[in-house]
Amino acid sequence: MTDKVVLIDGNSILYRAFFALPLLNNDKGVYTNAVYGFTTMLLKILEEEKPSHMLVAFDAGKTTFRHKTYTEYKGGRQKTPSELSEQFPLVKELLSAFQIKHYELDQYEADDIIGTLSKHAKSEDMKVKVISGDRDLLQLVQKDVEVALTKKGISNVETYTPSFLEEKLGIRPDQVIDMKALMGDPSDNIPGVPGVGEKTAVKLLQQYETLEGIYENLEQVSGKKLKEKLEQHKEDAFMSKELVTIQTATPVDISFKDITYTGYESRKVLELFKELGFHSLLNRIEGESGTEEQQEIFEDIKLTIVDNVTADLFTGKDAIMLEMLDDHYFYGNILGIAIVNEKGKFFIETNIALGSEIFKKWAEDEQQEKYLYDAKKTIVALKRQGVHLKGVVFDLFLTTYILNPAENNLDIPSISRRLNEKSMPYDEEIYGKGAKQKIPELDVLADHVVRKADIIYQLKDKVTEQLKENDQYELFEKLELPLSEILGEMEYYGVKVDKDRLLHMGEELKDRLKTLENEVFALAGEEFNLNSPKQLGQILFEKMNLPVIKKTKTGYSTSAEVLEQLQDKHEIMPKILLYRQLGKLQSTYIEGLLKVVDEKNNRIHTRFNQALTQTGRLSSTDPNLQNIPIRLEEGRKIRQAFVPSKEDWVIFAGDYSQIELRVLAHIAGDEKLIEAFNEDMDIHTKTAMDVFKVEAEEVTSNMRRQAKAVNFGIVYGISDYGLSQSLGITRKEAKMFIERYLDSFPGVRAYMEDIVQEAKQKGYVTTLMNRRRYLPDITSRNFNLRSFAERTAMNTPIQGSAADIIKKAMIDLAKRLDDEGMEAELLLQVHDELILEAPKNEIDKLKDVVLDVMENAVELAVPLKVDFSYGPTWFDAK
DNA sequence: ACTGGCACGC
């Protein structure tokens, strides 16, 4: 058996753990969060790697040989916070309890120690695994040397083998140094070549292999600016290379004999855990000997390509993966279908599956349980083919999102790497990307799709378990999963569009835009591209010499805010503003919508993304029907083009009135706010009365406007800066408004304070229905990051609970419409409103049903109020 | 193909 040596970058892991975890302290008031994180990581490694040798390397002292090369090395870096530095001795204590050696070497960093030892190990034919949070270490990757980098948090790692590194970075391990030399590293104050980021560096290295190669062929490098930059910063680049190169010949004076790992004494470890207050880890020690996790990385899988679907293929507990390249499932082709169950792994070609009555019968049988990835997509895609999928009980896509909405790699290979520690190829590797995308040979395709289904099958129990642990299973089973079915129906049904109306409006706009454009050119004295902020900026601020109000990264700002401030300086302003407004309508809403009208039925089929937002809201794409204009009359007319799909039908809208503030009243339990809603007061007027300490009759429209902005700020979690911007007042004044608001509603103040504390302690906040949002930055020492996390902590339960409520209402409404045998159809959800279409003769009943369902979706300490309206177009439903 | 500026909704 080959020996396996695990080398841990102690400093890096501790830093990661410190910043990833809330600042916990034990009962003695000693901070332990970093040690805790380090320990969980350590336990995981011991279980999984079963190392024969182990060492934790630390950085020594303040200066290293690198400072001789470059005195600015690691300059500008913030001092290690004392809350962290005091944890270093604890970790060393921990290591000695585990009987793991640690080591540091004067003048060298942990990297160098690890580099040197991994080289020694190589010559002794040992396998090496390096654990760090520092991407620099990737340069050590080679055959038999794997580097595991911490991802989010600490126990989540991504293991780089040479092939994985190449696939992920686009370069070979030996080119990592060159890449770093080009890119630089602000956190270590390594200069690199300015203007060269990851993309450019990779491109250059793919072409010229090494830094030296690039400079030898500098003449051929494309891009004038790039060439200049490279030339100017040649010295920096080479010095950077020297700095980032890990030394593999340091005078390390330990041998592998010294770092043999033979296990630890449970008693000692348990004692220390108790002392540190790591109660939750105690059982991990006792269970130590019993756990056996097999690792099957890139193991071949056995699958059958089915050419005749038979009933005994299915078990009633099957994972099904429907593969489709185009993420626009309304138009994409189904590439094939994989089924995995306890009997085996199967692949069925699309036409065989769809042509099979047995397949169809199974798919439509509610009793046959199915585990999916993205049920909505699958349901819609199959519905197009006349198959009505039923019996979905698990959706890996939705559940992964529920477990952590911040995770944005929700594709199956990524999920598998995170949760299952098994690798499978990414879609890009199988299908290619962009113009080069193509469908592979049947056996390759089958293998890929089956792997996905297999992962769904394998992870179903584990993920369900995690949901239950978090008390989130109900959120999945009772809310998100049934909702996905309803959303699928809405998408499939679509919204009817009056194309002629859009075309007509487009014609009109075209003329007005042309006229406006000419007027602007006349006033400017020349023609230019009015759609280019850059060119407009030059005209306004260079040619016309108007005062510069605000700059952007790349030049002058020409935003509406700026142009409005210049209104009285020049008559050109209103024309530009109007041009912008109309241009937006033309390009996004007229042309944009026309482009996505389904030729077959004149309907638009948006898609709702149910697994994207951090708060639990939905989003809508292709097109986005959640941002159709309403504020300005001109834009609002776009809504005239959204019409019922049948004659004598109407568009019906039901919208929650002030749902977020009502939710706030409920969660905060603020008596005054609750009373205001119980008495059905105008909430902005009420807020104005309290903030300005006046009677109802004395509230001026301006006071109400300001109060409204404050409420807006509360709902969306904006800062004093944000409020000052929206009201055009100073930050101080904005801050004062917020203070006065909180004085007026003490229950709200208490909530805001409590929720931040709770977030600090738990690391996350939750909504009414137990949706979570993790807030790692809540303990950050960076004021901005921390403030942002604090506002998020206050806001997410409000916005997220409102999202929960309307989702619940949608499920209830769909059921009710069905139960009552009504014809009305849900069309859209726009965060606090539901849009339906219905026959005229159903309006009275629909009104009762919608109001009843929406107002009673949940019971809060305040009533939920719903307004409704209807008319021949969406425009009229106001 | 990617980034930045801008603008629309909640």
Added chain:
DNA sequence: GACGTACGTGCCAGTG
């Protein structure tokens, strides 16, 4: 006291 400051989607210009 400053680092940038609700969440989304999509359009255009500009660059490579």
